[in-house]
Amino acid sequence: MARHRVVIVGSGFGGLSAAQALAGADVDVTLIDRRNHHLFQPLLYQVATASLGTSEIAWPIRHILRRRSEVTTLLATVTGVDVAGKAVLLEDGSRVGYDSLILATGARHAYFGHDDWEKFAPGLKTLEDATTIRRKLLLAFEAAEREPDPDKRQALLTFVIIGAGPTGVELAGAIVELARVTLTGEFRRADPGKARVVLIEAGNKVLANFQPGLSDYTLKSLRDLGVEVILGKPVTTIDADGLVYGDTRLDAECIIWAAGVEASPAAKWLGLEPDRAGRVKVTADLSVPEHGEIFVVGDTASITMPDGKPVPGVGDAAKQGGKHAASVIRARLAGDTALKPFRYKHAGDLATIGKRAAVIDFGWIRLKGWVAWWVWGIAHIYFLIDTKNRLAVALSWLWIYLSGQRSARLITQGEAEAKAPIKEVTEA
Amino acid sequence: MARHRVVIVGSGFGGLSAAQALAGADVDVTLIDRRNHHLFQPLLYQVATASLGTSEIAWPIRHILRRRSEVTTLLATVTGVDVAGKAVLLEDGSRVGYDSLILATGARHAYFGHDDWEKFAPGLKTLEDATTIRRKLLLAFEAAEREPDPDKRQALLTFVIIGAGPTGVELAGAIVELARVTLTGEFRRADPGKARVVLIEAGNKVLANFQPGLSDYTLKSLRDLGVEVILGKPVTTIDADGLVYGDTRLDAECIIWAAGVEASPAAKWLGLEPDRAGRVKVTADLSVPEHGEIFVVGDTASITMPDGKPVPGVGDAAKQGGKHAASVIRARLAGDTALKPFRYKHAGDLATIGKRAAVIDFGWIRLKGWVAWWVWGIAHIYFLIDTKNRLAVALSWLWIYLSGQRSARLITQGEAEAKAPIKEVTEA
Numbered sequence: 001m002a003r004h005r006v007v008i009v010g011s012g013f014g015g016l017s018a019a020q021a022l023a024g025a026d027v028d029v030t031l032i033d034r035r036n037h038h039l040f041q042p043l044l045y046q047v048a049t050a051s052l053g054t055s056e057i058a059w060p061i062r063h064i065l066r067r068r069s070e071v072t073t074l075l076a077t078v079t080g081v082d083v084a085g086k087a088v089l090l091e092d093g094s095r096v097g098y099d100s101l102i103l104a105t106g107a108r109h110a111y112f113g114h115d116d117w118e119k120f121a122p123g124l125k126t127l128e129d130a131t132t133i134r135r136k137l138l139l140a141f142e143a144a145e146r147e148p149d150p151d152k153r154q155a156l157l158t159f160v161i162i163g164a165g166p167t168g169v170e171l172a173g174a175i176v177e178l179a180r181v182t183l184t185g186e187f188r189r190a191d192p193g194k195a196r197v198v199l200i201e202a203g204n205k206v207l208a209n210f211q212p213g214l215s216d217y218t219l220k221s222l223r224d225l226g227v228e229v230i231l232g233k234p235v236t237t238i239d240a241d242g243l244v245y246g247d248t249r250l251d252a253e254c255i256i257w258a259a260g261v262e263a264s265p266a267a268k269w270l271g272l273e274p275d276r277a278g279r280v281k282v283t284a285d286l287s288v289p290e291h292g293e294i295f296v297v298g299d300t301a302s303i304t305m306p307d308g309k310p311v312p313g314v315g316d317a318a319k320q321g322g323k324h325a326a327s328v329i330r331a332r333l334a335g336d337t338a339l340k341p342f343r344y345k346h347a348g349d350l351a352t353i354g355k356r357a358a359v360i361d362f363g364w365i366r367l368k369g370w371v372a373w374w375v376w377g378i379a380h381i382y383f384l385i386d387t388k389n390r391l392a393v394a395l396s397w398l399w400i401y402l403s404g405q406r407s408a409r410l411i412t413q414g415e416a417e418a419k420a421p422i423k424e425v426t427e428a
Numbered sequence: 429m430a431r432h433r434v435v436i437v438g439s440g441f442g443g444l445s446a447a448q449a450l451a452g453a454d455v456d457v458t459l460i461d462r463r464n465h466h467l468f469q470p471l472l473y474q475v476a477t478a479s480l481g482t483s484e485i486a487w488p489i490r491h492i493l494r495r496r497s498e499v500t501t502l503l504a505t506v507t508g509v510d511v512a513g514k515a516v517l518l519e520d521g522s523r524v525g526y527d528s529l530i531l532a533t534g535a536r537h538a539y540f541g542h543d544d545w546e547k548f549a550p551g552l553k554t555l556e557d558a559t560t561i562r563r564k565l566l567l568a569f570e571a572a573e574r575e576p577d578p579d580k581r582q583a584l585l586t587f588v589i590i591g592a593g594p595t596g597v598e599l600a601g602a603i604v605e606l607a608r609v610t611l612t613g614e615f616r617r618a619d620p621g622k623a624r625v626v627l628i629e630a631g632n633k634v635l636a637n638f639q640p641g642l643s644d645y646t647l648k649s650l651r652d653l654g655v656e657v658i659l660g661k662p663v664t665t666i667d668a669d670g671l672v673y674g675d676t677r678l679d680a681e682c683i684i685w686a687a688g689v690e691a692s693p694a695a696k697w698l699g700l701e702p703d704r705a706g707r708v709k710v711t712a713d714l715s716v717p718e719h720g721e722i723f724v725v726g727d728t729a730s731i732t733m734p735d736g737k738p739v740p741g742v743g744d745a746a747k748q749g750g751k752h753a754a755s756v757i758r759a760r761l762a763g764d765t766a767l768k769p770f771r772y773k774h775a776g777d778l779a780t781i782g783k784r785a786a787v788i789d790f791g792w793i794r795l796k797g798w799v800a801w802w803v804w805g806i807a808h809i810y811f812l813i814d815t816k817n818r819l820a821v822a823l824s825w826l827w828i829y830l831s832g833q834r835s836a837r838l839i840t841q842g843e844a845e846a847k848a849p850i851k852e853v854t855e856a
Contacts, residue, residue: 036566036839053483055836063837066614073614075570075839092574127840138464142503146520186494186501388827388835395823399816407816408483409491411464411503412555 003028003070004333007088007098009078010264011038011061014104014298014318019065021326026333028070030096032088034077036060039127040384041315043393045167047130048256049137049174050182050406054127056392059385078105081269083291100293102325103266103280107299107313110262110278117238121160121255124167131412133256137175138411140254141183144190155251157195160243162235163259164201165208166351169218171256172199172227173354180226181355181404197227198252200245202234202259207359209312210349214359217368221353235259261313263300270294275302284341286325295328297321303342311344320344350376355400431456431498432761435516435526437506438692439466439489442532442726442746447493449754454761456498458524460516462505464488467555468812469743471821473595475558476684477565477602478610478834482555484820487813506533509697511719528721530753531694531708535727535741538690538706545666549588549683552595561684563839565603568682569611570839572618583679585623588671590663591687592629593636594779597646599684600627600655601782608654609783609832625655626680628673630662630687635787637740638777642787645796649781663687689741691728698722703730712769714753723756725749731770739772748772778804783828 004027008015011033019031037058046052062073077091081103087095109123122132137159144156159175161168179195186192199206199222206222206229207215222229230245237244242251267274270288275281279302280288286301288294298318304310311317324342331340348362350372358372367375377397384390396407432455436443439461447459465486474480490501505519509531515523537551550560565587572584587603589596607623614620627634627650634650634657635643650657658673665672670679695702698716703709707730708716714729716722726746732738739745752770759768776790778800786800795803805825812818824835 036570036837053481054840055481055838058838060614060837062614063833069616072573072616074574075567076574094574127838131840139503142464145500146502146504146522186488186490188497188500386835388823388831388833391823392820392835395816395819403816405491405816407814407820409464409488410483410486410555412482412559 004099004329005030005097006100006102006329007032007096008102008104009033009088010104010106010298011035011073012041012104012106012298012318013315014106014322015102016061016064016322017319018102018104018297018322018326019068019071021323022329023068025326025330027100027329028072029068030072030074030098031061031065032074032076032078032090032096033061034075035126036062036075037127038064038385041125042383043380044124044127044130045170045174047127047408048124048133049171049178050134050409051174051400052393052396053408054131056389056396057384058127059389064385078269081294083270083294086293098293100295100329102295102297102322103269103300104296104298104318104322105264105266105300106318107261107263107278109257110260111257112260114238117257120238120240121162121243121257123257123261124171125261131410134408135411135413136254136256137178138409141179141187141190141192141195142411143253145187147190151251153190154194154196155242156253157190157192158198158242158250158252158254159195160198160200160250160252160255162200162243162255162257164199164203164206164229164231165258166349168199168201168256168258169206169222169351169353171258172197172222172229173225173352176225176227177355177404178406182406182409198230198250199227200230200233200235200243202232204232206231207349207351210351210359211361211366214361214366214368218351218353218359221357225354261299263302266296266300270296277302285328285339286321286342287328295325297325305344311342312346314349316347317344350379352376432527432757433458433525434528434530434757435460435524436530436532437461437516438532438534438726439463439501440469440532440534440726440746441743442534442750443530444489444492444750445747446530446532446725446750446754447496447499449751450757451496453754453758455528455757456500457496458500458502458526459489459493460502460504460506460518460524461489462503463554464490464503465555466492466813469553470811471808472552472555472558473598473602475555475836476552476561477599477606478562478837479602479828480821480824481836482559484817484824485812486555487817492813506697509722511698511722514721526721528723528757530723530725530750531697531728532724532726532746532750533692533694533728534746535689535691535706537685538688539685540688542666545685548666548668549590549671549685551685551689552599553689559838559840562836564682564684565606566837566839569607569615569618569620569623571681573615575618579679581618582622582624583670584681585618585620586626586670586678586680586682587623588626588628588678588680588683590628590671590683590685592627592631592634592657592659593686594777596627596629596684596686597634597650597779597781599686600625600650600657601653601780604653604655605783605832606834610834610837626658626678627655628658628661628663628671630660632660634659635777635779638779638787639789639794642789642794642796646779646781646787649785653782689727694724694728698724705730713756713767714749714770715756723753725753731772733772739770740774742777744775745772778807780804 183192263278611620691706
């Protein structure tokens, strides 16, 4: 009899942990992703703010799984699922048949019906997003250096981050330090020290999911750093020259979107009604209603725990989900068909605020300030996948810590534009 | 009286060395480049072959010159020179006036009248070129893994480099090792070990500028490594499916151009007749005929030494040229208007052949094999600009040396394509 075929779509935290948890099981695994690399998303903001290079937080998927001869890694784009025929459909027209399917396709940033905002306010989900934001940030300073008009120069040096979750908070802190520490003394006309960093949040708190004491501490720390934090004001307009929040118009060149995400089209592939965030509503064991052989895990799955709390869209939830789906498949192959409900264990929340402070909420312990920053740093190095990357990230951080210098201050462009001149950001 | 204004266009080896050699002179310097980074071109092939990350061989120009308060760095695209009005023209319509001008704008790869070949056979001059080639290389292996037809799979795994100068030789050696060492065991259907690496040279020798013994050694070493070296056959056709050299048609997916360069449009800016390679014919002190205040240095200058030898288009010649132009400007400011002819001193030629061998010709000593490889490696780390980059490159090389693993195996895309699916390379 042919071996049980597991197809996993997506090699983020969810898909990769599922593949790893299937090690030794009597299955053939095909892992499909449209990227060749697993990305360590928690540090993506550091690529966007020039602290880390792209290759320091990403690894080739097939390298991670090279010793697993039963795993085939495919770089391919999935366009749908033939649920009745049990096959994943690829863009090139081919089909990959499965006995069990795990969809771990993640989320993209979403603009809540304002898709036209994306070109003015890019979000941060992929390496390309990060180098796009890095280019936008660094080009703003360059344009300010060429700009004779002081008002226009100030608009060029106004950086706005929309959304004060962990990504927004971490970006804001890093941009302040990029301007005030790294770039200081390098410009002759523009003064990076005069850069305004504005963090706008529609809700009434920064890091709303954190315990109130940590949220308040973060707000105070951001303001001490020099971030202008604006709470309770939804953004209503974004255009090429700036944005409107509440009744206020703000001229800004560089706007970053950290306000919301939307799940991948997995629900559409399965012909299911998504929830409001575009996610697939899964059953207790993470499988899909009426199709127990299909699992959806991570940011693209919607599930509530018995205590009424929804599972959050964080990397650790995706990891636990991938592992759970793998364990259900293993149990079934062993003849155990009892329902195995997914129980999400919240390990904690953590976020950095600039170079010297962080907040950590592990539930049983709460940390803030420089102690938290060190714990955050050590934990992130530990969770990186590869020894080489651990060493490289440690070296980059040590360098920033000692010298203030960020080693990845590159303005690079896409292939299509590589031969065209650098895009000018000035009005002139 | 206003200070003497020196404008330098280009921040490669020539422009940067000119700026550095003007330290302490009674001049204001404006350094203009359309990139924000100085690039260490000798290691660019290692970015293209996934050994180094982009940020390891590039530095922000304004950071290098941050302590020089009289130097203004501008990220801008030059469109011409108003020779009579003594001003450089920028793309945004503004003018930058000069008293002395140093053009160090380098060269691009050239296709000798076959510009349509560029889309099939990219060349290697910028970071974007390197990530384009890296993507092309890595996508070929990925496509081979999806390809059921063995002939098509072999065409996908056929890598052709055109031109056997140092860049072509170094690329060929690195691609062989990428296929045979780094990627081994990571594919299930494709066999990277069966990759063909073909180096095609129109002339009769590899490394034609090197001493014959080293050239012969390099040819033998490449063949021992498994590179198919084809000499004396010019390429006459390149298309989407492969190329023709001599009477032979070769199906290949991934073709890299390392066969020729053409100078930047500096001659056109100055209204001068360029030489055959598009370069400006300069006078003995590197200034332009009838315009002693304009200097042209590096790959975009054409000059022959008294012994009849042309100055080669290598980084060290650009460095020496930039330094010389700076010294002429300093002498003139001191009232010394005697002609100071440029005397190029050839320090040597060096090239690596894969991971364990290199050839070095310093004139007074010739080295080959692993000793040369170590000298090459240490020299390149020494010549890197920044301590952080020295450490990072040393770490990456140590890692490759010990584990065979290349840490920058990323397939990334341009901004425009980032949201589109990965480009499929298969015919399917």
